[in-house]
Amino acid sequence: MSNPIIYHLHDIAKSYRGRSTPAVLVPGVMEIRRGEICVIVGPSGAGKSTLLRILGMIEPPTAGWLMFDNQRYDANTQPALSYRRRVVYLFQRPLLLSQSVYDNVNYGLRVRGIKDEQNRVQRAIAQVGLQHLTHANTRTLSGGEAQRVALARALVIEPDILLLDEPTANLDPANVEVIERVIRERNQQQGMTIVLVTHNLFQARRLAQQVGLMLDGKLIEYARASAFFESPVDPRTSAFIRGDMIF
Amino acid sequence: MLWSVILLSLQVSGLALLFAAFIGVPFGAWLALTRFRGRSLVLAVLYTCMGLPPVVVGLMVYLLLSQTGPFAQLQWLFTTNAMVMAQTAISTPIVAGTVMAAVSGVEPDLRRQLLSLGATPLRAMWDVIFEARFGVLLALVAGFGRNISEVGAVMLVGGNIEGFTRVLTTAIVLETRQGKFDLAVSLGLVLLGVSFLVNGLLLVLQTRTNGVWRAV
Numbered sequence: 479m480s481n482p483i484i485y486h487l488h489d490i491a492k493s494y495r496g497r498s499t500p501a502v503l504v505p506g507v508m509e510i511r512r513g514e515i516c517v518i519v520g521p522s523g524a525g526k527s528t529l530l531r532i533l534g535m536i537e538p539p540t541a542g543w544l545m546f547d548n549q550r551y552d553a554n555t556q557p558a559l560s561y562r563r564r565v566v567y568l569f570q571r572p573l574l575l576s577q578s579v580y581d582n583v584n585y586g587l588r589v590r591g592i593k594d595e596q597n598r599v600q601r602a603i604a605q606v607g608l609q610h611l612t613h614a615n616t617r618t619l620s621g622g623e624a625q626r627v628a629l630a631r632a633l634v635i636e637p638d639i640l641l642l643d644e645p646t647a648n649l650d651p652a653n654v655e656v657i658e659r660v661i662r663e664r665n666q667q668q669g670m671t672i673v674l675v676t677h678n679l680f681q682a683r684r685l686a687q688q689v690g691l692m693l694d695g696k697l698i699e700y701a702r703a704s705a706f707f708e709s710p711v712d713p714r715t716s717a718f719i720r721g722d723m724i725f
Numbered sequence: 726m727l728w729s730v731i732l733l734s735l736q737v738s739g740l741a742l743l744f745a746a747f748i749g750v751p752f753g754a755w756l757a758l759t760r761f762r763g764r765s766l767v768l769a770v771l772y773t774c775m776g777l778p779p780v781v782v783g784l785m786v787y788l789l790l791s792q793t794g795p796f797a798q799l800q801w802l803f804t805t806n807a808m809v810m811a812q813t814a815i816s817t818p819i820v821a822g823t824v825m826a827a828v829s830g831v832e833p834d835l836r837r838q839l840l841s842l843g844a845t846p847l848r849a850m851w852d853v854i855f856e857a858r859f860g861v862l863l864a865l866v867a868g869f870g871r872n873i874s875e876v877g878a879v880m881l882v883g884g885n886i887e888g889f890t891r892v893l894t895t896a897i898v899l900e901t902r903q904g905k906f907d908l909a910v911s912l913g914l915v916l917l918g919v920s921f922l923v924n925g926l927l928l929v930l931q932t933r934t935n936g937v938w939r940a941v
Binding site: 568573585586632 | 832834835837838839840841842843844845848852855856
């Protein structure tokens with residue numbers, strides 16, 4: 479039996495100032511199921527991050543609507559804090575405060591008024607392998623370490639949905655391995671729903687249960703990972719999987 | 726006499742800085758973090774106010790508090806209240822403009838990241854301001870420097886009354902006019918020393934909040 483639907487997107491479009499017509503990101507319907515890892519692939523500028531920001535309720539869609547756990551969200555809706563707090567969006571660049579690693583990872587608990595009585599912060603830091611840097615200032619971290627701190631900061635809250643925008647872009651294989659391992663662990667152990675955007679097809683193969691391909695600001699194919707990689711419907715998906723130059 | 730003049734200078738300029746910070750820090754941060762129609766006009770006015778001639782501010786405050794002004798009933802003219810009011814008007818745009826520049830320098834997506842981590846809009850704004858704390862401290866240093874060294878406005882609205890509204894800058898003007906150059910120079914050195922001490926204190930505070938020295 480398949481998992482219940484957590485996100486239901488309907489004709490989502492987004493436009494920015496200076497562009498006359500809204501770009502249709504999701505024509506028709508797209509659904510994301512609870513407890514799955516959904517990976518959106520596509521070249522740079524395809525609209526992947528925009529779609530992810532809409533899922534994270536950081537930006538409203540210009541047209542269309544989405545249902546998040548039976549709560550409708552559209553251009554005219556401000557998401558309630560209680561809903562917003564169930565979803566965490568992680569920007570591509572690790573946006574850390576100039577404080578210690580501990581204070582950064584503790585941030586989500588602090589703003590919720592939760593005291594870290596069960597060492598959740600320490601456990602999250604340990605999960606990304608940075609316990610030796612717990613009290614280091616984030617300005618002293620490397621790019622990979624900073625990204626791992628950003629991931630730990632999102633995980634400590636234990637959100638229902640984790641949205642990751644190119645979490646391993648420009649990282650070395652060792653850091654990529656840590657981040658992918660943590661993503662898999664949280665998904666398998668806690669049933670955390672994870673939506674991840676990447677232009678790395680190999681990463682999609684390693685992680686995804688559901689895959690979508692975006693090209694030129696539009697979702698052109700969305701399917702189970704096995705069907706997406708083995709029997710894609712759209713010829714552009716086949717070309718993308720083959721590694722042809724499409725954009 | 727000297728100590729009372731120094732203390733009054735610190736009291737007037739410090740209080741004015743407090744009011745300027747109370748208004749200027751949130752206003753500057755709000756300007757940095759929001760986009761609205763007419764923002765460019767507000768910025769143009771703010772930048773103009775950052776360079777306001779103190780004597781013009783003094784004149785405006787004088788007119789507001791004079792017998793025919795709208796706030797005559799306060800009877801603040803030639804009191805320290807009027808001096809604080811004038812210096813607040815002078816330093817608020819400086820604090821707001823510098824804070825705006827500092828907060829604008831913080832990564833723009835940081836606020837959205839904090840919101841996504843569950844912060845309320847007010848909490849996220851506060852944390853972004855704290856992230857720009859070195860720039861905010863610089864704004865306070867600049868505001869205090871402007872206040873303590875200002876002479877035109879306090880002379881107009883305070884009147885340089887001995888033991889009542891005389892501060893270091895107005896005392897220097899008086900002693901110079903009377904030809905007591907030695908005393909005027911001494912007072913000038915005291916003014917520099919006071920300014921150095923206060924700024925040094927703020928810099929120590931900056932170093933402590935940072936743990937290590939970092940250029941603004």
